Amino acid sequence: MAIWDFANPTRFVRLVDRTLPWLVTACVIAFGIGLYKSFFMAPEDYQQGDTVRIMFIHVPAAWLAMMCYSVMALSSLGTLVWKHPLADVSAKAAAPLGAAFTFISLITGSLWGKPMWGTYWVWDARLTSVLVLFIMYLGLMALWRTMEDPIKAGKAAAVLTLVGALNLPIIKFSVDWWNTLHQPASVIRMDGPTIHPDILVPLLVMALAFTLLFFTLHLMAMRNEVMRRRVRAMRLKAAAGPRAASATAAPQPAE
Amino acid sequence: MTGWMGSLFRRELRLAVRVGGSGLVGVLFFLAVVTVIPFGVGPDLNLLARIGPAVLWIGALLATLLGLDRLFQADRDDGALDLILMSGRPTELVVLVKCAAHWVATGLPLVIAAPVLAIFLNLEPVAIGAVTITLLVGTPALTLIGAIGASLTVTLRRGGLLLAVLVIPLAIPVLIFGVSAADAAVNDPVPFLTPFSILCALTLISAVVGPFASAAALRFSSD
Numbered sequence: 001m002a003i004w005d006f007a008n009p010t011r012f013v014r015l016v017d018r019t020l021p022w023l024v025t026a027c028v029i030a031f032g033i034g035l036y037k038s039f040f041m042a043p044e045d046y047q048q049g050d051t052v053r054i055m056f057i058h059v060p061a062a063w064l065a066m067m068c069y070s071v072m073a074l075s076s077l078g079t080l081v082w083k084h085p086l087a088d089v090s091a092k093a094a095a096p097l098g099a100a101f102t103f104i105s106l107i108t109g110s111l112w113g114k115p116m117w118g119t120y121w122v123w124d125a126r127l128t129s130v131l132v133l134f135i136m137y138l139g140l141m142a143l144w145r146t147m148e149d150p151i152k153a154g155k156a157a158a159v160l161t162l163v164g165a166l167n168l169p170i171i172k173f174s175v176d177w178w179n180t181l182h183q184p185a186s187v188i189r190m191d192g193p194t195i196h197p198d199i200l201v202p203l204l205v206m207a208l209a210f211t212l213l214f215f216t217l218h219l220m221a222m223r224n225e226v227m228r229r230r231v232r233a234m235r236l237k238a239a240a241g242p243r244a245a246s247a248t249a250a251p252q253p254a255e
Numbered sequence: 256m257t258g259w260m261g262s263l264f265r266r267e268l269r270l271a272v273r274v275g276g277s278g279l280v281g282v283l284f285f286l287a288v289v290t291v292i293p294f295g296v297g298p299d300l301n302l303l304a305r306i307g308p309a310v311l312w313i314g315a316l317l318a319t320l321l322g323l324d325r326l327f328q329a330d331r332d333d334g335a336l337d338l339i340l341m342s343g344r345p346t347e348l349v350v351l352v353k354c355a356a357h358w359v360a361t362g363l364p365l366v367i368a369a370p371v372l373a374i375f376l377n378l379e380p381v382a383i384g385a386v387t388i389t390l391l392v393g394t395p396a397l398t399l400i401g402a403i404g405a406s407l408t409v410t411l412r413r414g415g416l417l418l419a420v421l422v423i424p425l426a427i428p429v430l431i432f433g434v435s436a437a438d439a440a441v442n443d444p445v446p447f448l449t450p451f452s453i454l455c456a457l458t459l460i461s462a463v464v465g466p467f468a469s470a471a472a473l474r475f476s477s478d
Contacts, residue, residue, distance in 0.1 A: 135424050142421075152476065164425070171424070174432060175431070177435070
């Protein structure tokens with residue numbers, strides 16, 4: 001399998017070093033086109049005016065927030081089932097990114113909600129499930145930080161990630177139920193006709209740009225994590241070094 | 256019940272009930288939470304009757320979370336957990352038995368205390384019955400889901416807080432359907448049975464997912 005070629009961290013880091021400039025370039029270009037299109041080309045909404053442009057940040061961020069969890073769930077499978085050495089590195093690197101994208105979508109959503117709905121926050125089903133997703137990201141990050149041994153932490157987090165992946169649809173379903181039961185009036189829907197191409201094209205370009213941004217940051221974070229583990233291993237060796245040396249040196253004078 | 260499961264169950268129960276066990280402290284905490292609520296929202300009996308089922312459910316959730324770190328921690332501290340894991344019995348069943356005993360020691364008292372506490376909250380008899388039944392069905396799910404968090408944090412010194420943070424998002428569906436079933440029994444826009452059967456389904460799902468995930472986490476933490 002091709003993915004096993006990158007089980008060697010050195011080879012992986014070399015590959016990252018080679019692909020990263022291309023990814024960064026593609027990401028910058030996509031953001032340039034996407035931002036230009038969404039801020040200057042896309043028409044104002046007849047109802048929402050300029051605030052509709054928040055959507056070009058908000059929607060891709062929300063998509064990425066979910067995709068990031070999928071990446072983590074796949075990586076967790078890689079950790080537990082195939083024991084791929086880079087899988088837990090990938091999951092660990094993805095968690096803060098997912099939390100950041102979720103946070104961006106929450107913030108932009110509430111900024112968008114203030115002029116549109118007159119409030120920063122409603123306990124709408126969709127908002128609530130994104131908030132729960134955010135809490136789960138933070139919980140996973142906290143779990144990683146509390147365990148010293150990266151391998152053990154990776155396995156524990158993988159179990160939790162997979163349980164979360166099973167649970168997220170249930171949470172989504174139950175939150176939908178909960179909200180429609182209590183306040184059906186505030187369920188927000190994209191009413192009206194399907195999105196006009198003038199808006200859809202910038203949105204898709206922005207989604208591509210966000211995806212490229214995610215992969216760029218993910219690869220960088222994975223490389224950093226590989227380096228961090230090397231530093232940790234070197235430190236452990238250095239800390240054990242003098243003592244090991246003295247332990248072997250000590251019996252010699254006695255002889 | 257096979258011999259080893261029975262004896263494990265009895266051992267867990269005995270440990271939970273005797274000195275050092277925290278079974279009844281949970282009920283005390285439950286009482287404290289319910290007592291504090293009127294100070295927060297005011298002594299209006301109509302309001303209390305309306306939010307009563309939710310208060311009881313949240314109190315039960317918090318009391319369950321508080322007791323969860325006892326599930327594996329004490330056994331790990333004295334080395335019993337390693338012996339149990341090395342005994343060659345299926346870890347999933349061990350977790351299930353431990354959860355069952357833990358629930359009988361800490362969850363069942365909450366269910367029994369709920370009708371009494373419901374009187375403080377001015378609940379009608381129908382609502383009291385509904386809350387008690389939903390708690391009876393739902394608290395095992397809380398314990399089983401919590402077992403995942405307990406086994407993930409078992410190696411940590413102060414894992415209790417992290418445990419709560421990890422478990423609460425997973426427990427949200429149980430809370431939603433527990434409270435909405437209890438609400439549905441009183442003022443019926445929806446029939447009681449719909450959310451109630453989903454609550455039963457959630458408990459059954461967590462009886463499968465909980466032991467498997469928890470056993471996996473315990474195995475990883477020990478090696």
